[in-house]
Amino acid sequence: MLKKTQKVLVTGGAGFIGSHLIDNLIEEGHIVISVDDFNEYYDPDIKWRNISAHCGNPKFNLIRCDICDRSRITQVFLDNQPDIIVHLAARAGVRPSLTNPSLYTEVNVNGTLNILEAAARIKVKKFIFGSSSSVYGVNKKVPYSENDALLTPISPYAATKIAGEALCHSFAHLHHINMIALRFFTVYGPRQRPDLAIHKFANLIMASQRVPVYGDGSSQRDYTYIGDIVKGIRLAMDYQLPQYYEVFNIGNSQPVKLLDLISWLEEVIGIKVEVDYQPTQPGDVPITWADTQKAERLLMYRPITPLKEGLVSFVNWLGK
Template identity: 40%
Template sequence: MKYLVTGAAGFIGFHVVRALANQGHEIIGLDNLNAYYDPALKLARLKELAPIQEFSFVKLDLADREGMATLFAEHQFDIVIHLAAQAGVRYSIDNPMAYADANLVGHLTVLEGCRQTKVKHLVYASSSSVYGLNTKTPFSCDDSVDHPISLYAATKKANELMSHTYSHLYNLPTSGLRFFTVYGPWGRPDMAPFKFTKKIIDGESIDIYNNGNLSRDFTYIDDIVEGIIRVAGKIPSSTENWTPESGSVKNSSAPYCLYNIGNGNPVQLLDFVQTIETAIGITATKNMKPMQPGDVYKTWADTADLFEAVDYKPSVDLTTGVTKFVAWYKSFYGVGK
């Protein structure tokens, strides 16, 4: 099979490319290598991927309409795994236009490419952020997600709506994955696991928001990748007798579906920090701070639908995952030995 993986130099995309290559697939990886976080880490990931014969890299911006159309026309992909996006909840408050270009225009160029070349299945990244003001937990794909509290979340909700439109109009099979706080080796520097680890090793204090009264459904990268690839092989079909009045919002009369992809086991923020402290062997100095704009108090994934669809549940426990991440961090940056 021939895959397009967007965001191939990103955290999740990098791991997906390696897993697909191990299965013998041909992969074209796309990334614009922007400077939202240090491009050196993205280039280091690409260096790791370079020896893979099944992999080819294309530097291209999703918002380049002509370039994206040409890419799809030239390669005739079987399956597209669309992970590229402008990430970050708080960054969207200060830089909203970046999200319009990458997450709205960029998602549309991918949809158009899939439509024009009759791609068999589009799997794309949504986010647990779409749950917004929801307080009922665990979060279910049956829940309404009409009240996002960040522009980032709003763009991800828009991606789901746009995908449904293309599934309905053009019979394009699409599967959206709502990711829950992914962490692990080669992770993003803007995410809490990376920031906490760096500051603790460097002897700096760490900021704890809402005085630590937060919890997150931390999900190890290997579990996420396994779920993505299994979903890619599960092409959705229309749901028989589905109607907007009686059917679930997670599927449709079109070949469209949504899944939560998380660990299903929320962890208190201070417990997560303690796990990092134990892995490093240093106790952090903590600055207790109020809640940040756009943040949510708790994430918790109901993953029953994912298990039913692809027979898979996450298996990596927090201590194992954090220990592996800290070991990678120390090795990659040559610190804390």
């Protein structure tokens, strides 16, 4: 991992992925600047709890700031002069983007542009962009490879992530910034956002309520444990790019059917529930499946957490 103490700025630092990354960085002795606006997409108290353990640590600086506030973001970068930026802040979620695409464009595209402009101004050494498997859209070729064309997004959220990658590529080229985009595949584990499927399903199962399934339950997702995601980010932070821009899939490369996921959750929790079948939702893709050969070859990335093991960890956290 990073050979010397680095100053790392993490946007979306109080969120699910960001807070786990910060735990790792603080534990290794790095200086961390966490930028988060604590918006109301889900309960802000959850985000405060995610990073509360580090408040008061002299190596941790929490800044409440909206990435859409261009002048404020620029000043934060000028004041703190980070060595590395990990840009995770975004409006998340496919389905909400269908009803409010302008908000997703404002945050995920214009907000990312603000971050990139500020990064270029301070001549940052390394920039990591948190992208998504959603960029592959309804690509019929599986598993998804980084070389696949990104021409079939089926949600505004996916389109904004493609736009974010394109902006990163252009800034890497124009400003000679070492830039890596990481396409995350269905992240789960302790602190998972409450709107995500595993979290929602587990709560319903624990309450002995029916679990809604959109479609026939045959859709598949490449569920990736949060510890493996953080490992992928850290490996990317250490990677010495032979050129200015690179993209990697960070996934588990083992897609699981939705009905199988529910069965495993029932087994881990110890409660059987009834499935409530609903019509397929617009914006949902039938499968996500990461081809991780490139990340394995260049980053030495290898996910190690089987889904059942990760579900036990998540359920134990949820039951606390």
